Amino acid sequence: MVAQSDFIITTQNLTKTYGRKPVVDRLNLAVPRGSICGFLGSNGAGKSTTIKLLLGLVKPSSGVGTVFGKDIVRDSIAIRERVGFLAQAPYFYGYLTARETLQFVASFFFKGSRAAIAARIEELIELVGLSGKADRPVRGFSGGERQRLGIAQAAINDPELIILDEPAAALDPLGRRNVLQILERFRGQSTVFYSTHILDDVQRVSDMVAILERGRLVAQDTIDQLLSGDRNLFSITVRGDGRTVCDRLKRVPWVKKTITTEVGVLGVEHHTTKLQVQVTNPNAAETELLRLVMADPTIIVTQFGRISYDLEDVFVDLVERELNHEQ
Numbered sequence: 063m064v065a066q067s068d069f070i071i072t073t074q075n076l077t078k079t080y081g082r083k084p085v086v087d088r089l090n091l092a093v094p095r096g097s098i099c100g101f102l103g104s105n106g107a108g109k110s111t112t113i114k115l116l117l118g119l120v121k122p123s124s125g126v127g128t129v130f131g132k133d134i135v136r137d138s139i140a141i142r143e144r145v146g147f148l149a150q151a152p153y154f155y156g157y158l159t160a161r162e163t164l165q166f167v168a169s170f171f172f173k174g175s176r177a178a179i180a181a182r183i184e185e186l187i188e189l190v191g192l193s194g195k196a197d198r199p200v201r202g203f204s205g206g207e208r209q210r211l212g213i214a215q216a217a218i219n220d221p222e223l224i225i226l227d228e229p230a231a232a233l234d235p236l237g238r239r240n241v242l243q244i245l246e247r248f249r250g251q252s253t254v255f256y257s258t259h260i261l262d263d264v265q266r267v268s269d270m271v272a273i274l275e276r277g278r279l280v281a282q283d284t285i286d287q288l289l290s291g292d293r294n295l296f297s298i299t300v301r302g303d304g305r306t307v308c309d310r311l312k313r314v315p316w317v318k319k320t321i322t323t324e325v326g327v328l329g330v331e332h333h334t335t336k337l338q339v340q341v342t343n344p345n346a347a348e349t350e351l352l353r354l355v356m357a358d359p360t361i362i363v364t365q366f367g368r369i370s371y372d373l374e375d376v377f378v379d380l381v382e383r384e385l386n387h388e389q
């Protein structure tokens with residue numbers, strides 16, 4: 063059983079309504095301590111609003127939430143002291159260098175001797191890959207360099223939790239990859255909760271994902287779990303009489319369902335049939351399914367494999383289900 067204290071962020075029915083429209087709708091989040099959690103949703107899904115609720119920057123219309131076990135309304139100042147936060151469009155003084163920017167931020171948020179501050183700044187400059195640029199004014203920085211500086215700024219006081227709002231959204235693919243690699247470096251030191259609308263990014267670095275659509279949480283799980291789901295599907299393409307193959311498979315106890323599509327009819331012996339086989343025991347299927355089909359010498363198997371999904375399939379499926387549910 064997972065104890066409540068294993069979650070660094072929790073919300074119960076957290077709701078924010080603007081006018082009559084809930085933009086965050088009865089949200090039940092549970093972010094495990096130590097995870098890198100992608101908070102995924104299309105533009106306008108309610109990600110920024112959720113982050114503002116967690117940080118006490120806007121007040122919930124109803125529902126409750128905790129960060130470090132502290133109430134997001136009552137204890138918001140105490141929470142903000144312990145969270146490193148990178149806003150969607152961070153502001154920097156263009157005339158300060160990266161090092162001066164971090165010194166400025168450290169003067170507010172870092173408690174320690176001068177030597178300790180200097181060491182932490184050096185460590186972060188290195189961690190975000192700005193060593194060669196630390197003494198240049200920020201006004202000349204690229205979008206990616208600004209985001210990296212923003213991450214260093216958020217991490218200055220070695221926070222237990224770093225929250226980033228779309229840290230990579232405005233960057234080109236290379237810039238995005240750099241930022242994501244930096245997030246990965248916090249593994250084992252801080253919990254990272256970051257919002258994004260880019261599926262690929264989540265699949266690349268997160269351990270877990272919470273998917274938001276129109277203010278509602280449509281899934282929350284580890285990436286592995288979401289991708290495996292309950293879709294134990296195999297695909298087989300055969301030449302020969304596909305119907306007998308199908309009938310045989312239907313009698314196998316771990317075969318749940320078969321779907322056949324005939325793709326070419328050139329006389330019975332040249333029939334090409336594509337089968338999708340849903341199974342309840344994928345291990346058995348992996349070792350026995352192909353053998354079962356090939357037991358018939360009149361059948362030629364031209365393709366066999368497990369159907370794999372990526373996060374995009376899962377996302378589209380979940381969002382469609384949510385939309386159908388609403389109608």
Ligand SMILES: Nc1ncnc2c1ncn2[C@@H]1O[C@H](COP(=O)(O)OP(=O)(O)OP(=O)(O)O)[C@@H](O)[C@H]1O
Pocket residue numbers: 080085103104105106107108109110111112228259
């Ligand atoms: N202060 C506000 N007043 C009225 N509506 C608001 C306010 N803040 C946000 N909204 C609306 O709430 C919805 C969710 O906005 P939010 O910024 O949380 O989404 P998001 O998922 O972060 O999107 P994006 O990726 O585009 O930033 C949007 O329709 C937005 O217009």
